[in-house]
Amino acid sequence: MNSLVILLISIVVLVCGYLFYGKWLAKEWGVDPSRETPAHTLADGLDYCPAKAPVLLGHHFASIAGAGPINGPIQAAVFGWVPVLLWILVGGVFFGATHDFAALFSSIRHEGKSIGHVIEVNIGRRGKKLFLVFAYLTLLLVVAAFGSIVVGTFASGAAGSDAYNIANGRTASISLLFIVLAVAFGFFVYRRNAPLGVSTVIGVAALVLCIVLGYNFPIHMGANFWNVFVLAYILIASVTPVWILLQPRDYLNSFLLYGMIALAFIGILVAHPSMALPAATGFSGINGNSQLFPVLFITVACGAISGFHSLVGSGTTAKQLDNEKDAMAIGYGGMLIECGLAVISLICVGVLFGNSDALASVGSSMALAESGMPSGSPTAVFATGVAFMLTKVGMPYDVMYSVLILAVSAFCLTSLDTATRLARYMLQEFFVDEGEDVKNLTGFKKMISNPFVSTLITVILGGMLMLGGYDKIWPLFGAANQLLAALALLACAAWLGNVGKNNKMFYIPMVFMLLATLTSLAITFKTKLGRLMNPPEVPTVPADVLQVLFSAVLFVLAFILVVEGWKTLTSKKPAESKK
Numbered sequence: 001m002n003s004l005v006i007l008l009i010s011i012v013v014l015v016c017g018y019l020f021y022g023k024w025l026a027k028e029w030g031v032d033p034s035r036e037t038p039a040h041t042l043a044d045g046l047d048y049c050p051a052k053a054p055v056l057l058g059h060h061f062a063s064i065a066g067a068g069p070i071n072g073p074i075q076a077a078v079f080g081w082v083p084v085l086l087w088i089l090v091g092g093v094f095f096g097a098t099h100d101f102a103a104l105f106s107s108i109r110h111e112g113k114s115i116g117h118v119i120e121v122n123i124g125r126r127g128k129k130l131f132l133v134f135a136y137l138t139l140l141l142v143v144a145a146f147g148s149i150v151v152g153t154f155a156s157g158a159a160g161s162d163a164y165n166i167a168n169g170r171t172a173s174i175s176l177l178f179i180v181l182a183v184a185f186g187f188f189v190y191r192r193n194a195p196l197g198v199s200t201v202i203g204v205a206a207l208v209l210c211i212v213l214g215y216n217f218p219i220h221m222g223a224n225f226w227n228v229f230v231l232a233y234i235l236i237a238s239v240t241p242v243w244i245l246l247q248p249r250d251y252l253n254s255f256l257l258y259g260m261i262a263l264a265f266i267g268i269l270v271a272h273p274s275m276a277l278p279a280a281t282g283f284s285g286i287n288g289n290s291q292l293f294p295v296l297f298i299t300v301a302c303g304a305i306s307g308f309h310s311l312v313g314s315g316t317t318a319k320q321l322d323n324e325k326d327a328m329a330i331g332y333g334g335m336l337i338e339c340g341l342a343v344i345s346l347i348c349v350g351v352l353f354g355n356s357d358a359l360a361s362v363g364s365s366m367a368l369a370e371s372g373m374p375s376g377s378p379t380a381v382f383a384t385g386v387a388f389m390l391t392k393v394g395m396p397y398d399v400m401y402s403v404l405i406l407a408v409s410a411f412c413l414t415s416l417d418t419a420t421r422l423a424r425y426m427l428q429e430f431f432v433d434e435g436e437d438v439k440n441l442t443g444f445k446k447m448i449s450n451p452f453v454s455t456l457i458t459v460i461l462g463g464m465l466m467l468g469g470y471d472k473i474w475p476l477f478g479a480a481n482q483l484l485a486a487l488a489l490l491a492c493a494a495w496l497g498n499v500g501k502n503n504k505m506f507y508i509p510m511v512f513m514l515l516a517t518l519t520s521l522a523i524t525f526k527t528k529l530g531r532l533m534n535p536p537e538v539p540t541v542p543a544d545v546l547q548v549l550f551s552a553v554l555f556v557l558a559f560i561l562v563v564e565g566w567k568t569l570t571s572k573k574p575a576e577s578k579k
Contacts, residue, residue: 001279003347004272006081007265010089010343014336017093022332025098028502029105033325038112038318046241048112051320052196053329055247058254059414060317061334064100064309065257066142066415067149067379068302069342070408072478074378076299077349078371079292080280084346087296091304092339095509099485100309101331102492102506107314108321114422115314115491116429119565122494125433127564131487134557135311136426137550138484141477142308142419143462146412147230148473151466153379153409154230155223167398169218171406172226175413176219177210179233182249190243203252215402230416231463238420238458239451242320246418253410260386260407261337263400264344267389276372277350286371294516294523298478303342305513307484308419309335315422348385349374379408420458427454476550479520483558486513490565497569514562518555525551 039050051059076084106118116135120128154172156165185203188194237245283292302308313331321327354372366374366384374381383404390400431445441449448454465473489510496503528544528551 001275002272003268003275003351006085006275006347007268007343010085010340013089014092014339017097018333018336021093022097022101022328025101025332025505026328028505029102029496030501031105031324031327033323035324037108037321037324039320039322042111042319045243047316048319049242049247050322051242051247052322053326055196055251056317056320056322056326057330057334058252059247059250059320060312060330061337062250062253062257062411062414063312063316063418064302064306064334064415065338065341065411066146066302066308067408067412068306068308069338070345070382070411071378072300072303073342073346074349074381076296077277077346077353078281078285078287078290078373079296080278081275081346081350082279083292083296084300085343087300088303088339088342088346091297091300092336092342094505095513096305096309096339096485097332097335098505098509099305099489099492100313100335101328102496103310103488104313104318104321104331105324105327106492106495107318108324108327109495112319113314114425114429115310115488116426118314118495119491119561120433122491122498123564123568127561129430130557130561130564131491132426132430134480134487134554134561135484136423136430137554138307138477138480139311139419139423139426140458140462140465141473141480141550143234143416143423143458144465145473145477146416146419147227147234147462147466149379149412150230150409150416151223151226152377153405153412154221154226156220157222165220166218167402167405169220170215170402171409172214172221173217173219174211174214174406175409177214178207178252178410179245179249181206181210182245182252185252186244186248189248200251200255203248204255207252207256211403211406214406215399227463227466231459231466233413234417234420235455235459237417238424238455242316246316246421247320250414253414256407256410260404261341261344263390263404264348264386266393267386268344268347271389271392273351273389275347275350275353276355277353286373291523294520297513297516298482298520300342301478301481303339303345305482305485305509307481307486307488308415310485310488311422311426312418315425316418344386345378345382348382351389352381352385379405382408420455420462423458423462424451424454427457476547479517479524480550480554482513483517483521483554486510486517487558487561487565489513490562490569494565494568514558518558521551521555525555 039048042048043050073084073088103115107113107115110118110121116128116132119131154168156168181203185199189196189199284290317330352374366380369375383401386404387397387400391397428449431441431449489506493503493506493510524547528547531544532548
């Protein structure tokens with residue numbers, strides 16, 4: 001099928017989902033524009049800080065996207081483009097966007113606190129503790145996975161080709177310049193009250209200048225340097241007030257990311273190549289060694305539904321929402337934009353499938369596997385596909401490839417320090433019970449709830465996992481992330497049921513994601529345990545042990561939480577505290 005037709009159909013479905021289903025959800029849940037949000041009632045200048053809707057949408061979208069909507073569809077393409085597309089569209093409208101909107105809205109009605117707090121109020125204290133442990137483990141995997149991806153897009157090395165080293169050096173240089181720009185933008189907008197419109201025009205122009213300078217003056221440093229740099233960066237970025245770096249960087253980032261999507265749309269519009277990827281390849285995929293259920297629904301995470309989004313929505317975004325009327329646009333709408341990016345990623349791999357002539361025409365060194373699937377990282381497949389289509393518009397391939405790699409790296413870097421900040425929230429909330437204030441804690445609780453201490457613990461643990469490499473972490477992240485989404489849906493359903501609101505829209509997504517993720521964890525546990533009992537020729541013991549332990553712990557935690565939540569959902573007695 002023609003790729004342009006696929007993209008236009010997808011846009012129509014996503015827009016209709018927003019206009020009809022999203023607005024229906026807002027009405028059912030009782031969104032109230034006249035009600036003050038925690039960003040105003042609890043404003044502290046550090047985490048609680050009102051942000052204009054466009055600024056907050058930029059932060060939220062950049063934070064939730066990461067590499068997920070690119071990696072997932074490209075990896076899941078082994079099942080054909082039709083199953084992946086259907087899951088992105090149906091999952092996005094009825095699962096993912098509903099999940100994101102609900103997580104954000106429930107947090108707003110619970111003082112901008114995390115889903116863990118929502119569980120404590122509506123399910124129980126034990127449920128909160130279990131969820132926070134689960135969420136913290138997931139966030140460590142996010143830090144490790146995205147940290148490894150960022151280092152991979154920055155690092156130069158003797159093993160890489162000249163083109164690889166130059167592209168990475170340019171990405172690193174532009175990213176460093178962009179951090180400086182973001183701090184300056186935040187200072188003038190939030191401390192000198194510079195008009196947002198004028199500042200935006202100047203900021204975007206400065207962003208283009210950063211790209212030009214970084215493109216011409218790349219920084220060449222090895223992976224060891226960037227490992228240290230990334231960990232130091234997230235340590236600092238995660239404890240600074242949000243107006244200094246997080247809000248301005250993510251707002252400016254959003255223009256880079258929207259620009260990337262616009263470039264991809266132009267490429268598809270002009271080139272409109274046909275999908276070379278088969279529509280469907282059967283239950284076992286192209287290689288014959290996968291299972292469509294549950295693998296498809298675990299692999300395509302951020303492009304359809306992602307538990308990490310609930311932590312962002314109920315972590316940083318809820319603390320900055322200026323008005324409840326913006327919750328639908330940011331929560332529901334932000335997810336649908338990500339679905340659009342997932343569709344573009346699917347088109348990229350579909351166009352390059354078996355297309356050695358296309359790769360040769362742009363001078364790409366990416367090889368094609370015997371199955372026809374492009375080999376190389378999903379990021380490289382995405383950048384190659386979009387850059388190839390843009391050559392039909394007369395744009396230079398190497399420039400477009402570098403800009404696209406930069407944009408993906410910006411996604412990951414944003415998600416990385418947001419995840420670190422969220423992990424800090426998780427640790428702090430774990431030691432603060434309902435009715436307590438973190439300021440009044442003493443002893444060990446006070447020490448570990450200190451923002452610097454809790455962040456340092458997260459950075460150290462995440463850094464240790466990061467050294468294992470992206471490919472070892474991503475399978476664990478996928479299952480944990482999707483199971484987290486099911487638990488977030490459970491929490492929101494319990495809350496809405498307790499306050500007498502319609503919560504039936506959560507039941508099917510919640511049950512389906514529980515079945516898919518628990519099945520995936522059981523398969524992972526069995527497979528990796530078998531490898532430990534009968535090790536292959538190439539030893540993979542550390543990675544296998546890690547996956548066995550994580551699979552078992554996540555399965556048990558989820559099972560207990562589901563039992564606790566089910567008692568609440570089926571109970572006639574409402575929770576004591578309603579909000």
